[in-house]
Amino acid sequence: MAVNTNDLMSTIVSLAKRRGFIFQSSEIYGGLNSCWDYGPLGVELKRNVKDAWWRAMVTNRRDVVGLDASILMHPKVWEASGHLTGFSDPMVDCKKCKERFRADHLENLDKCPKPKCGGELTEVRKFNLMFKTFMGPVEDSSATVYMRPETAQGIFVNFLNVQQSSRLKPPFGIAQIGKSFRNEITPGNFTYRTREFEQMEMEFFVPPTEDEKWYGYWRDARLQWYKDYGIKPDHLRLRDHEKDELAHYAKACVDVEYLFPFGWSELEGIANRTDYDLKQHEQFSGKGMAYFDDESKSHYHPFVVEPAAGADRATLAFLVDAYHVEGEGKDERVVLRFHPALAPVKVAVLPLVKKDGMPEMGEKIYRDLLDNSIKSFYDHTASIGRRYARQDEAGTPFCVTIDTQSLEDQTVTVRERDSREQYRVASSELVGLIQKKMRESMK
Numbered sequence: 001m002a003v004n005t006n007d008l009m010s011t012i013v014s015l016a017k018r019r020g021f022i023f024q025s026s027e028i029y030g031g032l033n034s035c036w037d038y039g040p041l042g043v044e045l046k047r048n049v050k051d052a053w054w055r056a057m058v059t060n061r062r063d064v065v066g067l068d069a070s071i072l073m074h075p076k077v078w079e080a081s082g083h084l085t086g087f088s089d090p091m092v093d094c095k096k097c098k099e100r101f102r103a104d105h106l107e108n109l110d111k112c113p114k115p116k117c118g119g120e121l122t123e124v125r126k127f128n129l130m131f132k133t134f135m136g137p138v139e140d141s142s143a144t145v146y147m148r149p150e151t152a153q154g155i156f157v158n159f160l161n162v163q164q165s166s167r168l169k170p171p172f173g174i175a176q177i178g179k180s181f182r183n184e185i186t187p188g189n190f191t192y193r194t195r196e197f198e199q200m201e202m203e204f205f206v207p208p209t210e211d212e213k214w215y216g217y218w219r220d221a222r223l224q225w226y227k228d229y230g231i232k233p234d235h236l237r238l239r240d241h242e243k244d245e246l247a248h249y250a251k252a253c254v255d256v257e258y259l260f261p262f263g264w265s266e267l268e269g270i271a272n273r274t275d276y277d278l279k280q281h282e283q284f285s286g287k288g289m290a291y292f293d294d295e296s297k298s299h300y301h302p303f304v305v306e307p308a309a310g311a312d313r314a315t316l317a318f319l320v321d322a323y324h325v326e327g328e329g330k331d332e333r334v335v336l337r338f339h340p341a342l343a344p345v346k347v348a349v350l351p352l353v354k355k356d357g358m359p360e361m362g363e364k365i366y367r368d369l370l371d372n373s374i375k376s377f378y379d380h381t382a383s384i385g386r387r388y389a390r391q392d393e394a395g396t397p398f399c400v401t402i403d404t405q406s407l408e409d410q411t412v413t414v415r416e417r418d419s420r421e422q423y424r425v426a427s428s429e430l431v432g433l434i435q436k437k438m439r440e441s442m443k
């Protein structure tokens, strides 16, 4: 993966700031490296991405349930999972400019890759990526706890709690969305690689003989999910891990990759984690982690197929893929062609002028949309062209204008973002129309 962002990436970073999608964390203090804050439009976009994932993985399925485990867990969890000893990246430091690099991201380990430096590099060392903190008032080693580097372990340790309380039989899944923390050596590419991020993970527990079937199923389903929400198919690909790339516990792993401006990069990994995690926790906790199968009257450890995605990476991919510049000269427009379900704002209500009762009618329509939980925006400033342009740039799929005719016959004009098609509807039918369009976009 190339490290430098190109022009498109910097355009998106500045659009994200200008329109309130993403700001640098603690900006007034000079920022904090690799930390980002989601502004009013960004938080809606990211919530919609997480909701779309939860719908596909939990709400619309009979075989997956949800969980919200705590970020801090018993330190033994990370011994059992292998993170304490094995969760490290190889790093090197430049002796001259003091910059730190991931050794496995460098082509040449002889000298610093920064063109103006070229200094000598240190030996490759292992660097554990887990953040440490202390629990309680005493800061000694017995109080050390870790910020979870993945949400998956919270699912494994709760496997029997969930299975027994919900009376589930394999194949079934447990899904979770939550923050994870990794002290990445080289974060970068905007929100692509950060030290605090949100994951969307699901562990699917299956009888050991069915692992390959379900691995194939989830690989295809997860690729399709990105396409369903509008990512261009030629910007997506699956990449199988080579044998030497596989985590020690994994039987197979495939990444869903997206063609970012900085190159093909991982959005999500689908792994066959075998029965490794359950057996490790059984060994380290001394508590049985096997499932009791009522039919055969025997215990077994299910195999686990895990689709593990990043909410921030997915949000960035949806933002980048939605970005379009169309037309030329004074007809040029920047438009974010978000899938309607992901768009931060669904409808903008725009009275043509700020007089003659148009704002009052607009306010009423706006209220009606909000009362129906349709995230909307009201604006009666500036020319209508400027207001359309602002909404295109925010990715709002529908604009509704109120004009003189509206006051006479109670109709409004709907303007669609992508086609710029305009048509009149009775204002009393507007909510129903938007709801229908939103439903249709989900099919």
Ligand code: ATP
Binding pocket: 150, 182, 184, 191, 192, 193, 194, 195, 196, 197, 198, 199, 266, 267, 268, 269, 308, 309, 310, 311, 312, 313, 314
């Ligand atoms: P990478 O190779 O990019 O470091 P990974 O293979 O270690 O990622 P996983 O452990 O499989 O990642 O985590 C699952 C998902 O969590 C990733 O596909 C990604 O979407 C997200 N993720 C992992 N690390 C980060 C990070 N530092 N910043 C943002 N998202 C991340």
